[in-house]
Amino acid sequence: xxxxxxxxxxxxxxxxxVYLRESDWPFPIIETxxxxxxxxxxxxxxxxxxxxxxxxxxxxPVADVIEQLEPWAIGGFAVMFxxxxxxxxxxPLKCYNTxxxxxxxxxLILAALNVLYFHKxxxxxxDQWDQEMPWRAKMxxxxxxxxxxxxxxxxxxxxYF
Amino acid sequence: MTFGGILPDWFFKLCENTWPGLWFKQxxxxxxxxxxxxxxxxxxxxxxxxxVDLRLLGFGMRRQSVAQVASYFAPWTLVGVALMIITxxxxxxSEAVRLSKSSPFLFKMIFLFCAVTLHFTLHRKAIASSQxxxxxxxxxxxxxxxxxxxxxxxxxxAIAFL
Numbered sequence: 028x029x030x031x032x033x034x035x036x037x038x039x040x041x042x043x044x045v046y047l048r049e050s051d052w053p054f055p056i057i058e059t060x061x062x063x064x065x066x067x068x069x070x071x072x073x074x075x076x077x078x079x080x081x082x083x084x085x086x087x088p089v090a091d092v093i094e095q096l097e098p099w100a101i102g103g104f105a106v107m108f109x110x111x112x113x114x115x116x117x118x119p120l121k122c123y124n125t126x127x128x129x130x131x132x133x134x135l136i137l138a139a140l141n142v143l144y145f146h147k148x149x150x151x152x153x154d155q156w157d158q159e160m161p162w163r164a165k166m167x168x169x170x171x172x173x174x175x176x177x178x179x180x181x182x183x184x185x186x187y188f
Numbered sequence: 189m190t191f192g193g194i195l196p197d198w199f200f201k202l203c204e205n206t207w208p209g210l211w212f213k214q215x216x217x218x219x220x221x222x223x224x225x226x227x228x229x230x231x232x233x234x235x236x237x238x239x240v241d242l243r244l245l246g247f248g249m250r251r252q253s254v255a256q257v258a259s260y261f262a263p264w265t266l267v268g269v270a271l272m273i274i275t276x277x278x279x280x281x282s283e284a285v286r287l288s289k290s291s292p293f294l295f296k297m298i299f300l301f302c303a304v305t306l307h308f309t310l311h312r313k314a315i316a317s318s319q320x321x322x323x324x325x326x327x328x329x330x331x332x333x334x335x336x337x338x339x340x341x342x343x344x345x346a347i348a349f350l
Contacts, residue, residue, distance in 0.1 A: 070235020
């Protein structure tokens with residue numbers, strides 16, 4: 028049977044993990060890249076969400092906002108995902124043992140499922156949303172805002188424990 | 189180069205011993221909670237700036253004019269800046285003495301001053317004179333703006349490490 032803890036312990040002892048943990052510069056540099064990625068991804072995702080909730084950028088058609096901003100949200104997310112993976116690699120055991128980090132992972136998975144649901148089940152008639160926003164789209168927007176807020180909070184708190 | 193070389197020591201001690209600096213210093217949770225809000229405001233602020241600056245550079249919301257994009261997000265940029273300052277001041281006050289000896293903190297404030305000044309001068313002018321499409325002035329303003337804010341974020345992050 029596969030034991031996650033065994034894997035985490037093995038990862039923790041790999042030379043690359045030890046290197047990232049024990050040298051001065053990699054961690055601050057990667058963390059800075061992670062935060063800049065946050066600006067791009069969460070900073071654009073929240074406007075998509077607020078548009079779905081009709082709270083901002085109401086003058087622009089929904090499809091326009093999604094098509095034009097989503098590539099930047101995805102780009103920012105890629106930067107966060109890669110830099111985040113390196114941050115985990117630098118201290119796997121600490122992450123494994125931190126409650127805030129576990130919550131963050133769960134919230135990230137839920138956020139991903141939310142996006143998947145949006146693209147597969149909700150977005151097909153986006154052209155008609157400017158007459159009436161379906162409740163499913165609003166729900167996805169609200170959920171996304173709450174989940175990403177949670178990801179940011181849990182991420183920040185991972186560093187405190 | 190630090191703030192300690194510019195302002196007297198008693199100023200920083202006063203900050204740490206005055207509300208809300210003292211409260212944040214003594215409380216176990218206030219610093220962490222406030223810093224979380226500071227980061228959330230950062231996400232919101234950087235998001236609006238990036239969207240407007242990308243548009244000035246000819247990326248992102250190209251189906252809308254520069255002036256339109258700027259008008260949608262400009263009010264939120266100000267909300268973001270206000271939230272950053274409101275959440276940032278107690279963070280500064282609670283460890284003013286340490287920050288008075290921190291070079292990255294001084295650089296962060298210099299970048300912040302440049303970024304805000306730029307926002308109300310060149311940036312605004314570039315948006316007003318854009319006539320819907322990108323211009324050399326717009327690209328210059330956007331590049332300078334992104335660099336200043338990058339400086340704010342990098343120096344801000346460096347405070348914790350240097």
